[in-house]
Amino acid sequence: AQRVTQPEKLLSVFKGAPVELKCNYSYSGSPELFWYVQYSRQRLQLLLRHISRESIKGFTADLNKGETSFHLKKPFAQEEDSAMYYCALRGGADGLTFGKGTHLIIQP
């Protein structure tokens, strides 16, 4: 069975501080990992995926197969980063398995 764990339901950091949202997964094969974001009153949208290895809105995430982690990081938080963040896994041809989400609050 595949599982995604986001240990923090709520994360509050000050503007300009580094941000790290944790995501750990359980899957026996080679998964595809994603981060989704939902801003207030907006739709859920893809932020980034591990295959692309790109930085989106200053966020990066590295897949660590040894630690089965896919943490989301940003060196300097901005107020507009406040949102719900979901880590998701896709194993094989199955649908996405989501974590419970982390509510990120950036304080001014």
Add this chain to the structure above:
Amino acid sequence: KAGVTQTPRYLIKTRGQQVTLSCSPISGHRSVSWYQQTPGQGLQFLFEYFSETQRNKGNFPGRFSGRQFSNSRSEMNVSTLELGDSALYLCASSPLRGRVYEQYFGPGTRLTVT
């Protein structure tokens, strides 16, 4: 391009009733996936439709079903509603099957079962 639309946006039903939710994908998108979002369980995959055929199914009872029409619009049906079915139901469309990284989500239908 118009985004994914879902109707109705809000729905209140009574236990034992059935409900049908509709999803219109982005023009040209042929795959539609459905998800259930609850405070307790979070976001859970229900099923994926592509070319009018169900391709994947999550771990939900048979009371949850769906279909896709030739124009790629999709409906999901929940029969014999239970209180625990109260949730936000999201659909997402993508151009092709399995292309979750090209998936666009709709605003959701909020179902309340009383």
